[in-house]
Amino acid sequence: MSKVMPLISKNCGQIRPTSVEDYVKAGGYAALKKALGMKPLEIIEEIKKARLMGRGGAGYPAGAKWQQMYEIEHTPKYIVCNADEGEPGTFKDKLLLEQDPLKVIEGMTIAGYVFNSHDGYIYIRGEYAAIQKLFQEAIDNAVQAGYLGDNILGSKYSFHLHVMTGAGAYVCGENSAMLNSIEGKAGRPRVKPPHLAEVGLFQKPTLVNNVESFANVPVILDIGAEKYLSIGTAESGGTKLVCLSGHVAKPGVYEVPFGVTLRDIIFDEEIGGGMSGHRKLKFYHLGGQSGPCGFLPQLDTEYCYKALRANGLSVGSGAVVVLDESVCVIDYLKCVTEFFIHESCGKCTPCREGNKQLYLILDKFSQGTATQDDYRQLERLSNLLAKVSFCGLGQAAATALNTCLKNLRAEFDAHLSGQCPAGVCFTNQETESGE
Amino acid sequence: MQKTGKAAKKVTVSIDGRPVTVPEGTTILEAARQAGVKIPTLCHHTDLKPRATCRLCVVEVKGQRRFQTACNTPVADGSEILTNSKAIREARKTILELLLADHPQDCLKCVRNQNCELQKLANEYQIREVAFERSEKDLPLENTNPSIVRDMNKCVKCGRCVEVCQEVQQVAAINTANRSVDFGVSTAYGESLADSPCVYCGQCIAVCPVGALTEKDDTARVWEALDNPELHVVVQTAPAVRVALGEEFGWAPGTISTGKMVAALRRLGFAKVFDTNFTADLTIIEEGNELLQRIKEGGVLPMITSCSPGWINYIEKFYPELLPHVSTCKSPQQMFGALAKTYYPEKAGIPAEKIFVVSIMPCTAKKYECTRPEMQSSGYQDVDVVLTTRELARMIKQAGIDVEALSEEEYDAPLGISTGAAVIFGASGGVMEAALRTVYEVVTGQELKDVDFKEVRGLTGIKEATVDLAGTKVKIAVANGLANAKVLLEKIKAGQCAYHFIEIMCCPGGCIGGGGQPLGTTVAIKEKRLEATYDIDRGLKLRKSHENPAVKTLYEEFLEKPLGHKSHELLHTVYSKRKY
Ligand SMILES: Cc1cc2nc3c(=O)[nH]c(=O)nc-3n(C[C@H](O)[C@H](O)[C@H](O)COP(=O)(O)O)c2cc1C
Numbered sequence A: 001m002s003k004v005m006p007l008i009s010k011n012c013g014q015i016r017p018t019s020v021e022d023y024v025k026a027g028g029y030a031a032l033k034k035a036l037g038m039k040p041l042e043i044i045e046e047i048k049k050a051r052l053m054g055r056g057g058a059g060y061p062a063g064a065k066w067q068q069m070y071e072i073e074h075t076p077k078y079i080v081c082n083a084d085e086g087e088p089g090t091f092k093d094k095l096l097l098e099q100d101p102l103k104v105i106e107g108m109t110i111a112g113y114v115f116n117s118h119d120g121y122i123y124i125r126g127e128y129a130a131i132q133k134l135f136q137e138a139i140d141n142a143v144q145a146g147y148l149g150d151n152i153l154g155s156k157y158s159f160h161l162h163v164m165t166g167a168g169a170y171v172c173g174e175n176s177a178m179l180n181s182i183e184g185k186a187g188r189p190r191v192k193p194p195h196l197a198e199v200g201l202f203q204k205p206t207l208v209n210n211v212e213s214f215a216n217v218p219v220i221l222d223i224g225a226e227k228y229l230s231i232g233t234a235e236s237g238g239t240k241l242v243c244l245s246g247h248v249a250k251p252g253v254y255e256v257p258f259g260v261t262l263r264d265i266i267f268d269e270e271i272g273g274g275m276s277g278h279r280k281l282k283f284y285h286l287g288g289q290s291g292p293c294g295f296l297p298q299l300d301t302e303y304c305y306k307a308l309r310a311n312g313l314s315v316g317s318g319a320v321v322v323l324d325e326s327v328c329v330i331d332y333l334k335c336v337t338e339f340f341i342h343e344s345c346g347k348c349t350p351c352r353e354g355n356k357q358l359y360l361i362l363d364k365f366s367q368g369t370a371t372q373d374d375y376r377q378l379e380r381l382s383n384l385l386a387k388v389s390f391c392g393l394g395q396a397a398a399t400a401l402n403t404c405l406k407n408l409r410a411e412f413d414a415h416l417s418g419q420c421p422a423g424v425c426f427t428n429q430e431t432e433s434g435e
Numbered sequence B: 001m002q003k004t005g006k007a008a009k010k011v012t013v014s015i016d017g018r019p020v021t022v023p024e025g026t027t028i029l030e031a032a033r034q035a036g037v038k039i040p041t042l043c044h045h046t047d048l049k050p051r052a053t054c055r056l057c058v059v060e061v062k063g064q065r066r067f068q069t070a071c072n073t074p075v076a077d078g079s080e081i082l083t084n085s086k087a088i089r090e091a092r093k094t095i096l097e098l099l100l101a102d103h104p105q106d107c108l109k110c111v112r113n114q115n116c117e118l119q120k121l122a123n124e125y126q127i128r129e130v131a132f133e134r135s136e137k138d139l140p141l142e143n144t145n146p147s148i149v150r151d152m153n154k155c156v157k158c159g160r161c162v163e164v165c166q167e168v169q170q171v172a173a174i175n176t177a178n179r180s181v182d183f184g185v186s187t188a189y190g191e192s193l194a195d196s197p198c199v200y201c202g203q204c205i206a207v208c209p210v211g212a213l214t215e216k217d218d219t220a221r222v223w224e225a226l227d228n229p230e231l232h233v234v235v236q237t238a239p240a241v242r243v244a245l246g247e248e249f250g251w252a253p254g255t256i257s258t259g260k261m262v263a264a265l266r267r268l269g270f271a272k273v274f275d276t277n278f279t280a281d282l283t284i285i286e287e288g289n290e291l292l293q294r295i296k297e298g299g300v301l302p303m304i305t306s307c308s309p310g311w312i313n314y315i316e317k318f319y320p321e322l323l324p325h326v327s328t329c330k331s332p333q334q335m336f337g338a339l340a341k342t343y344y345p346e347k348a349g350i351p352a353e354k355i356f357v358v359s360i361m362p363c364t365a366k367k368y369e370c371t372r373p374e375m376q377s378s379g380y381q382d383v384d385v386v387l388t389t390r391e392l393a394r395m396i397k398q399a400g401i402d403v404e405a406l407s408e409e410e411y412d413a414p415l416g417i418s419t420g421a422a423v424i425f426g427a428s429g430g431v432m433e434a435a436l437r438t439v440y441e442v443v444t445g446q447e448l449k450d451v452d453f454k455e456v457r458g459l460t461g462i463k464e465a466t467v468d469l470a471g472t473k474v475k476i477a478v479a480n481g482l483a484n485a486k487v488l489l490e491k492i493k494a495g496q497c498a499y500h501f502i503e504i505m506c507c508p509g510g511c512i513g514g515g516g517q518p519l520g521t522t523v524a525i526k527e528k529r530l531e532a533t534y535d536i537d538r539g540l541k542l543r544k545s546h547e548n549p550a551v552k553t554l555y556e557e558f559l560e561k562p563l564g565h566k567s568h569e570l571l572h573t574v575y576s577k578r579k580y
């Protein structure tokens, strides 16, 4: 059986992305028509039954989020699509936005109908400038064709979509920072409570979902929750867009049903196709910089929310960065930490000061000046980051470090005595040039 | 979220194993306080919205994977909270070490030594060693304006100053800026405060937990003057200083320290100890007459008070088009300065150039005010140096004066004689109340029996009342804190303001809450200072400014009449639009 399954990405590369005509011919907007004949709670019930987990990284059940939002009485409510896609090694929202934007629009339109919401916003990252234009074109075409705007398909329901963008900060992918950015404020996370479902965009109740999450909505309504769930595992419904990069033979975005193994993803001929060079696999980084690293003994873990979690791993954004033996774990973690230092908004102590100090300690390892006590300091800092940081950025900043400390401790120890097994540290700059 | 309207439901939680029942919506911090547990905080300030950024107040809540910040998290019914577990102590220590690694290590040379929240926490948590590498910063010290000194090397990024400047004052001179390790507090484009909209209110200093924000210390200049045998150094003390100074010596908030303060000032070597209250009474005569004249002659109304220099800075920068509403009276401190170098030299037979005038003020904006070019009507700079309440305390301590042991002394005549109407200038609503006591008698020709106008007292941001002056209904309003002032100004602009007279004080609560007052000010402490203020007033025989005998003599001997030629020259001023 094939390990890839184009379900939500089936139109990608097959139709003209902004053409409503092509989209409808390919089965598009059948879900919206169906939805307009359903009660909002029936739609939420389908989403719940399908066990759709949010695809933005945190894996929060979409059905539960929709239910909470539904129960809030205040109006107006806003629908916001998170298309910030800032997680390094993640480029799957890009695929949907670029090649099937109408599916995302349809998903948002259905959500709007559920919450009787009249305005939706999509926050597309600053670096995707061309996509912003293309997406606007898709919106305009949908309005023209009567699938968006006033009185959608002749019904009483009207929904308007607005394209927003930021200046390219990773933290603006965090829900509340994103809403601040949309409002024109500095993109720093908000104090919670109140939660966004109560006090969100412009102080109004707001639903935020990821691009891929919204794209799943029409698919679920099309094929029905039961069939959808049968595709994945019992716990994780449907498919996942996985982004492969690093030392892998065939990098790219692949849609796989939940339940394939990590080994399949990296080595299956239809997917990663194995390593890109002659070197062996050393580890892989799941879900972006904020995710955990996986190691050889975990390769047969099923790719789904439950099994990954049970093995200390997670789906996250869907990124899978493959790293071979030429990579020094200390060097790699320094890069990860540099990323978090760069992207920290800086307002809370653990993240602003903690990441800086983490880096300095890792640097001591790569200089051969670290001592046993530095393990304790690494542990103090990673605990602090995980348990005390203000937002998800700081909370996740030491996740990779933790998994590497557990699984590659010997490599850390080697650095204490001036040895770098990968041959990256302690080499003379001059002799290395030309590499 | 707490629902408004309904009576709050009660919830019961366990804090370190002990049950506490509190209204729904109470924060963990507050619930713990009620259970007798003080959770450490740094970014939190009781009077401000929580920002929850320092993370020092974290606690363990059973069932929650992550620690919760006590300052902003409401208690959930039935939750079990641990405030002092091993993990929590470790987290707090780590945070403190991280902050200290990023902080200058010169406590001994810091103005906040022994009065610093970071230092206190570091001591409570016994931080004897910092495990992390020191990150030296070398940001320039900003001391280019007369009021406020900023040393961002010491900033712990709590954001309290920003909260005050943005929300309480709505001046927005400063904001959080930059990301990551460069995150901090800055004016727009990092310009100096002097080039920013800053009004020098010093409210940011009042909430700063560390030594990053301080008043510009002018004590050295005062010592120098006192040491100069050629100079005749006189001092005036603002009404709000006497009800706050005691806090600097560990006395309970609200202790009245007038007599001891006067005695201490004499010990410091001031030739004469005078009182700004004298010119506060004078202000009432001038301003009251100005109001009546405006009402009679169809002048610009509402008229707005002009005693608060932070407020004057604000209107000049933000609402210059409304300047004609502001009374032309100088502030009491500047009236005093002008007289101390004209009337007083004549009377005392000392040449004006030998007189050096020092003011003790609850205010940092006064430091700027005395340097304004308009404030030289005596031919000299009318007030030479302004010290805040805090700086006076520093001088007294330096001089080794045991205030506890001092006997109370009286102010010198004549510029030290005043009424109860003057002392209440220190409280929001006080100028209004003092004015009403005088205006009533001038207009009606009858004696005012009940001098207490309670509706204008208290810490409420905006207070309104209508006063019946023998048939003429006078509508008044009182605002304290610039956010509240803004509300009234917007109403005036929109033409929806039927008031005759408005009192505006820059600082929340009025001068008793000024930016130069003892640190650690909270609403509760302000209330004590207010009580003390009204106690002083109540205990005085003379409670109306026009009954001040020294002021009467001043008119007879020198000024001739209110709003007369000399008054205009010395006691009134003009305002102008200011760019920033
Ligand atoms: C630092 C940070 C960055 C994030 N970046 C993104 C992002 O780029 N895209 C995204 O969809 N979610 C991102 N998230 C997660 C969002 O906060 C949020 O959980 C998600 O958009 C919810 O959508 P979902 O439930 O459909 O996954 C980020 C979270 C954090 C803490």
Ligand code: SF4
Pocket (backbone or CB within 6 Å): A171, A189, A343, A344, A345, A346, A347, A348, A349, A351, A352, A389, A390, A391, A392, A393, A394, A395
């Ligand atoms: S963890 Fe703290 S500093 Fe880091 S991005 Fe979140 S709020 Fe900002």
Ligand code: SF4
Pocket (backbone or CB within 6 Å): B148, B161, B164, B165, B169, B171, B172, B173, B174, B197, B198, B199, B200, B201, B202, B203, B204, B205
């Ligand atoms: S002195 Fe007042 S106006 Fe100036 S920065 Fe501080 S709070 Fe803002």
Ligand code: SF4
Pocket (backbone or CB within 6 Å): B154, B155, B156, B157, B158, B159, B160, B161, B162, B185, B204, B207, B208, B209, B210, B212, B213
């Ligand atoms: S200057 Fe003071 S009040 Fe402002 S953020 Fe820094 S430490 Fe806090």
Ligand code: FES
Pocket (backbone or CB within 6 Å): B040, B041, B042, B043, B044, B051, B052, B053, B054, B055, B056, B057, B058, B069, B070, B071, B072
């Ligand atoms: S005091 Fe609660 S986070 Fe700073």
